[in-house]
Amino acid sequence: MPSTPQRNAGQIGRATLSDVAREADVSLATVDRVLNKRPGVHARSIAQVHGAVERLNYRPDPAAARLARPHPHRVSFLLPSGTNTFVEMLREQIAGSDGWMEDHRVSAQTHAVDVFEPQRLARRILSLRGQCDTAVVMALDHPLVQAAIDELVAQGIGVITLVSDVPRSRRQHFVGIDNMAAGRTAGTLVGRFSGGVKGEVGVIVGSLSLRDHAERSLGFSQVMAAEYQGLKVLPPMEGKDDPKLTQQLSARLLAAHPKLVALYSVGAGNRGISATLKASGRAGKIVFVGHELTPAARADLLDGTMAAVINQDAGHEIRSALRLAIARLTREPVHADQERIRIDIYLKDNLP
Amino acid sequence: MPSTPQRNAGQIGRATLSDVAREADVSLATVDRVLNKRPGVHARSIAQVHGAVERLNYRPDPAAARLARPHPHRVSFLLPSGTNTFVEMLREQIAGSDGWMEDHRVSAQTHAVDVFEPQRLARRILSLRGQCDTAVVMALDHPLVQAAIDELVAQGIGVITLVSDVPRSRRQHFVGIDNMAAGRTAGTLVGRFSGGVKGEVGVIVGSLSLRDHAERSLGFSQVMAAEYQGLKVLPPMEGKDDPKLTQQLSARLLAAHPKLVALYSVGAGNRGISATLKASGRAGKIVFVGHELTPAARADLLDGTMAAVINQDAGHEIRSALRLAIARLTREPVHADQERIRIDIYLKDNLP
DNA sequence: ATGAAAGCGCTAACAG
DNA sequence: CTGTTAGCGCTTTCAT
Numbered sequence: 001m002p003s004t005p006q007r008n009a010g011q012i013g014r015a016t017l018s019d020v021a022r023e024a025d026v027s028l029a030t031v032d033r034v035l036n037k038r039p040g041v042h043a044r045s046i047a048q049v050h051g052a053v054e055r056l057n058y059r060p061d062p063a064a065a066r067l068a069r070p071h072p073h074r075v076s077f078l079l080p081s082g083t084n085t086f087v088e089m090l091r092e093q094i095a096g097s098d099g100w101m102e103d104h105r106v107s108a109q110t111h112a113v114d115v116f117e118p119q120r121l122a123r124r125i126l127s128l129r130g131q132c133d134t135a136v137v138m139a140l141d142h143p144l145v146q147a148a149i150d151e152l153v154a155q156g157i158g159v160i161t162l163v164s165d166v167p168r169s170r171r172q173h174f175v176g177i178d179n180m181a182a183g184r185t186a187g188t189l190v191g192r193f194s195g196g197v198k199g200e201v202g203v204i205v206g207s208l209s210l211r212d213h214a215e216r217s218l219g220f221s222q223v224m225a226a227e228y229q230g231l232k233v234l235p236p237m238e239g240k241d242d243p244k245l246t247q248q249l250s251a252r253l254l255a256a257h258p259k260l261v262a263l264y265s266v267g268a269g270n271r272g273i274s275a276t277l278k279a280s281g282r283a284g285k286i287v288f289v290g291h292e293l294t295p296a297a298r299a300d301l302l303d304g305t306m307a308a309v310i311n312q313d314a315g316h317e318i319r320s321a322l323r324l325a326i327a328r329l330t331r332e333p334v335h336a337d338q339e340r341i342r343i344d345i346y347l348k349d350n351l352p
Numbered sequence: 353m354p355s356t357p358q359r360n361a362g363q364i365g366r367a368t369l370s371d372v373a374r375e376a377d378v379s380l381a382t383v384d385r386v387l388n389k390r391p392g393v394h395a396r397s398i399a400q401v402h403g404a405v406e407r408l409n410y411r412p413d414p415a416a417a418r419l420a421r422p423h424p425h426r427v428s429f430l431l432p433s434g435t436n437t438f439v440e441m442l443r444e445q446i447a448g449s450d451g452w453m454e455d456h457r458v459s460a461q462t463h464a465v466d467v468f469e470p471q472r473l474a475r476r477i478l479s480l481r482g483q484c485d486t487a488v489v490m491a492l493d494h495p496l497v498q499a500a501i502d503e504l505v506a507q508g509i510g511v512i513t514l515v516s517d518v519p520r521s522r523r524q525h526f527v528g529i530d531n532m533a534a535g536r537t538a539g540t541l542v543g544r545f546s547g548g549v550k551g552e553v554g555v556i557v558g559s560l561s562l563r564d565h566a567e568r569s570l571g572f573s574q575v576m577a578a579e580y581q582g583l584k585v586l587p588p589m590e591g592k593d594d595p596k597l598t599q600q601l602s603a604r605l606l607a608a609h610p611k612l613v614a615l616y617s618v619g620a621g622n623r624g625i626s627a628t629l630k631a632s633g634r635a636g637k638i639v640f641v642g643h644e645l646t647p648a649a650r651a652d653l654l655d656g657t658m659a660a661v662i663n664q665d666a667g668h669e670i671r672s673a674l675r676l677a678i679a680r681l682t683r684e685p686v687h688a689d690q691e692r693i694r695i696d697i698y699l700k701d702n703l704p
Numbered sequence: 705a706t707g708a709a710a711g712c713g714c715t716a717a718c719a720g
Numbered sequence: 721c722t723g724t725t726a727g728c729g730c731t732t733t734c735a736t
Contacts (some may be wrong), residue, residue: 017729017730030705030707040705067419091674185699185701187701193545315689315690345698347541368713379724380715382721382723385722391722403726419730420727516709
């Protein structure tokens with residue numbers, strides 16, 4: 001029988017680092033080295049520590065760790081440049097979390113990048129080496145980008161993809177929604193809201209080369225084909241997430257398809273579509289479903305121009321990314337349930 | 353100009369309690385007394401401390417506070433006894449939060465009460481005096497209950513109402529959804545999903561004397577009356593949240609109304625309705641909308657028996673109640689955005 | 705390769 | 721009414 005632990009023989013309170021040190025018969029510092037995977041510890045000591053941790057059921061105390069750490073965790077956000085309202089909302093949420101971040105010893109920096117250019121994006125990602133402990137990236141899924149992410153991870157930097165995933169990379173986590181499922185949700189909404197009428201359904205994406213847009217569009221088409229045969233989905237048009245362009249495209253769509261029953265906007269630039277619908281006098285008659293609860297979308301929901309909005313909660317995403325970032329460095333367990341980003345459906349009646 | 357602060361003249365780092373003590377020219381202990389509103393401090397000192405806090409922009413460090421506190425915050429949950437699946441989910445979430453609670457020095461206890469008996473409930477609430485720092489109560493809105501809550505608050509115990517509010521009481525917070533809005537949401541869902549057909553809509557509540565059920569029912573009727581005149585809402589039937597009873601009621605409903613287009617279940621006991629619908633062969637033909645994403649509801653959504661489920665996230669509610677409970681004792685600011693419970697809409701496609 | 709010791713910012717006895 | 725002091729559990733120099 002090893003040395004008698006003075007505490008926690010039977011879970012009186014919670015085992016502390018000192019308990020572990022005593023049980024493992026090494027010093028506090030050594031335990032710390034093992035737990036934080038720092039080099040220069042004898043294999044024997046490592047084993048002893050792990051044994052003790054196991055036996056005492058040790059769990060680090062995040063508050064104590066946070067208090068003792070002199071330097072903050074640096075997390076860098078890489079967000080698309082441009083005027084996308086949803087990205088703007090993400091920015092606001094980051095800014096709004098500063099109090100929380102201060103409390104948790106994390107400091108954030110936000111960088112804007114042109115996401116549509118893989119080379120530039122990859123270079124920007126690589127430039128984060130040594131600049132931060134965790135990188136949170138809203139990225140385009142491209143081999144160059146994937147390689148850059150993997151390189152960062154190899155350097156010991158945590159990488160979290162946000163909103164749009166790079167699934168084959170070695171990123172630590174993806175924070176965002178299942179876009180296939182989101183597209184299917186749009187499909188069911190459009191199908192049921194159209195009430196058995198026969199006709200055509202328009203789809204406007206930002207760009208089919210964006211993974212999330214392609215996935216949503218696919219999920220949507222699947223449901224429509226399988227469950228709403230009376231509705232014919234027209235080939236998607238690319239609006240580049242630009243209100244000007246989406247306005248033109250939707251105007252053309254309405255002109256060409258007088259029997260248009262519904263319109264699914266996969267990406268951004270919904271203001272353009274909304275304008276067209278209102279101008280044509282068919283707002284509220286055509287079932288218009290889109291993504292992201294921006295102030296404009298909220299207004300469109302309230303006046304009946306939009307039938308439903310599918311949303312991912314920007315605040316939740318930012319908080320989740322932040323929690324995951326520090327969880328890695330403090331080896332805290334993550335509560336998967338809390339980190340799952342929901343596919344929110346908003347009607348005019350359940351707006352937050 | 354008062355004594356020169358050695359730090360934080362210009363926000364170098366963050367002001368600490370010692371900074372405040374120095375600036376206010378009192379001791380650490382006095383600052384603590386003031387901030388924690390403990391008695392026995394001269395008015396002058398109080399003013400000095402408040403001034404210093406203001407000037408230095410002091411914010412307490414929750415991690416340090418949590419670390420220093422020897423006793424855990426005791427929070428008591430008062431939940432309805434019985435076999436309601438949603439309440440069961442709340443229980444599980446409480447149990448599942450134990451790690452988090454340990455990390456934050458809070459200990460929880462859960463008590464079961466017969467919520468339908470105001471006297472008993474009020475007595476149970478009062479019995480919490482001195483037993484805990486915060487009480488989280490899923491209560492019935494009744495004068496006796498309200499008085500009991502107010503009494504607890506007067507004793508310095510924080511009270512949080514959960515799921516069902518007691519709005520005229522002095523409770524610190526309500527954690528739950530806007531049930532009127534939830535009812536309206538159900539209305540829009542039923543209205544649009546019915547696709548312009550004319551007919552009758554059944555409503556089954558648990559009990560109209562439950563505030564949340566009454567509110568949902570009201571919101572539902574409002575929307576139906578205002579926006580879907582082709583659909584006639586039948587008078588609500590009381591199913592006591594009991595599957596046996598709801599099964600009987602719904603069977604009677606189907607028999608009496610062959611033209612029944614939709615069914616809105618306001619409370620619990622949806623399994624009974626589902627069984628009736630399946631037995632009658634009209635599952636999927638009648639638009640069935642209900643509340644709370646239980647395992648049974650999830651299955652009904654997937655097989656098409658239910659068209660939509662309106663949910664309040666049990667995990668979110670428990671975490672929120674817990675955060676609010678400790679926020680009061682550590683005077684941390686609450687991030688209203690994060691604590692707002694959403695009215696979730698689930699279709700078969702966006703299940704978590 | 706390992707240990708001793710000094711805090712992080714706050715709370716709570718315990719003395720005045 | 722007010723101040724002094726000893727920790728909470730961990731991280732991190734600095735010695736050894």
